[in-house]
Amino acid sequence: MSAAADRLALAPMAGLTGSAFRRLIRWIGGCGTVYTEFVSSAALIRHSDRSRRLLRFEDDERPIFCQIFGADAYAMAESARIVESLGADGVDINAGCPVPKVVKQNAGAAMLRDPGLCSSIFTRVVKSVSIPVSLKMRAGLGEAEACFRIGRIAQESGICRLTLHPRTASQGYGGRADWSLIARLKSELTVPVFGNGDVTTAEQAVELLTATGADGVMIGRGAVANPTIFAETSALLDGGSPSVPDRGSILRKYMLLLMGEENPFDALNHFKQFTAYFTKGVTGGAEFRRAVNTSHDLEEISPLVEALFVGAHQHSSA
Ligand SMILES: Cc1cc2nc3c(=O)[nH]c(=O)nc-3n(C[C@H](O)[C@H](O)[C@H](O)COP(=O)(O)O)c2cc1C
Incomplete structure (x- = not known):
């Protein structure tokens, strides 16, 4: 994989980025890390069939990170162990989901208002596995300052990569992702930071990297509308021309x-x-x-x- 591709990641998206879609992205090429759809840690430790199915992947999808969510440190640590036992390359913690069902459990974006809970979850998850642990977060639940506080805690806990989707949970998908928050997070931390939000073309992906200084860019909806976006972005970064299927x-x-x-x-x-x-x-x-x-x-x-x-x-x- 090229150094340019290493800077690109396919976002986790429930209902969209299952194994077949991730393999489609691999078939086209140009993407570094792919992520599974999010999986409930509570369901996973109950051995729910559906949760296990969501974590299924093929060897040709690697490198792959499996994303888990939950607000209980024990369930999150046990789930991380399950992810490791399935052979994943990493485990990702979801601190961004704005859906009421998840937020009500203090999970997803709700974690961002509770630094103590974040610290205990991050520390236990990192300690429970030997594969890398990453974190994907929104800017905050209702205020955009939370991501800086939580980002620092993540770094101190041994999290290896942060991805920021710079909208608050209360914004949903409205307005524009505020890329200046990605630039600030990157400038305040030493751990690698990936930026995410509203990238729909290869040119915009490069623009995000340039404007924010981020180590990488994660692409979600733009990759479903245009699955060749990673190949195109890699080519743009490498100075080549992409060869992509119609x-x-x-x-x-x-x-x-x-x-x-x-x-x-x-x-x-x-x-x-x-x-x-x-x-x-x-x-x-x-x-x-x-x-x-x-x-x-x-x-x-x-x-x-x-x-x-x-x-x-x-x-x-x-
Ligand atoms: C249908 C849908 C499902 C999503 N599911 C997840 C998920 O399971 N885990 C997660 O961290 N983010 C999830 N997201 C958020 C995306 O990963 C991403 O952060 C967001 O769409 C912004 O990036 P984009 O503008 O490139 O799409 C989802 C987004 C959409 C639209």
Whole structure:
């Protein structure tokens, strides 16, 4: 993997970045680390089948970090051990999820208001495993100062990498990610800092790196809309020109990868979520999404995939 790719990461996104999607990203190339969707530590230590399924990955996805969430230090440390036993390259702690169900448990972004809880979770998780532990956080729950306090605690606890999505939880996905917070976090700490938020093109990825001084950039929604973004960014950083598959080939490949998944229900749902981003602006996209959303299995959708990109790589306002 090139040094440029090492600076790029695929964001964890529930319902989107399952094993098949991560393998799609690997097939296209240019990405350093990929992350699993978040997994509840409470469910994981109860041996929930669904949680185990979310952590399943193939060797060709490496390097891969598995993301866990929770507010109980024991459950988080035990979950980190499970992640290590599954052979993951690292474990990531979620301190960013703004969803009420998670925040109510004092987990996700709610952790950011409790430095004591963060310190005990980070310390126990780091001590419980020998693989690297990283942290992904929002700027704060309601105020954007929290990330600086928590970032320092993370660094002191032995966390190896911080990723900041610089919005508060109360902002949801509104407004713009405030990249100046990434620059400040980077300037205050020595641990590597990755910036995240609103990167949708290779040029913007390079702009984030340049503007903030961050060690790397993590890309989420922009990688679902455009899975070639890592290859394009790597090429831009390396000064080369990327060789990437066309969108029809990407859609076909993703469909094949999903058809090989063991749980057809999850696979169909991942495809539905994916098409919402990937076919936005594509001629015939709205019609395609309607058909996909009412389908009951991937076999049914396969001929529609073939039809969507035949003879066209057109974009409209669909
Ligand atoms: C549908 C969806 C699911 C997400 N799931 C997770 C998750 O499981 N864990 C996490 O840390 N962040 C999650 N996020 C947040 C993203 O990782 C990322 O921080 C956010 O989308 C901003 O980056 P972007 O502008 O590149 O998408 C999710 C975001 C979306 C849109």
